[in-house]
Amino acid sequence: MEQHVVLHSHKVLEENSAQLESLRVEDCSASRPEDKEGILKKIGSASEIEEFNRRLQQLLLGSEGLFAGWKDAQALLLDVGAIAARAKTSFNASQSAIFEEDLVEI
Structure with missing residues (x-):
């Protein structure tokens, strides 16, 4: 069952x-x-x-x-969260670099 x-x-x-x-x-x-x-x-x-x-x-x-599947799902969600945080940090860093290249000194 x-x-x-x-x-x-x-x-x-x-x-x-x-x-x-x-x-x-x-x-x-x-x-x-x-x-x-x-x-x-x-x-x-x-x-x-x-x-x-x-x-x-x-x-x-x-x-x-x-409880095995629930624990596995929780571990997976923690991994996904960590990956998303790293991706966001990487994206923010790349956007900052692009923005700095677009600056023009007057």
Whole structure:
């Protein structure tokens, strides 16, 4: 099933990345304690819970996880911004040089 994540900003992801990286199903909460126990029982033994946590991390933060494309897009936009800034600086410098050539001393 295809999933999409919408974030307010890159800052939100950065502010919450530590929580995402340390997310563990056994630390979850439920409205009823027996619900949490039931979820953990369905997952299985301690080693199966660890595997669940590993797969959860891959799902969220892995190279093809829910946040992977967003992080890649953010990095791309930062690169585009840097290129645009350099192009603007170069353009301004060339315009200044052209303007100086057009000056006539009187």
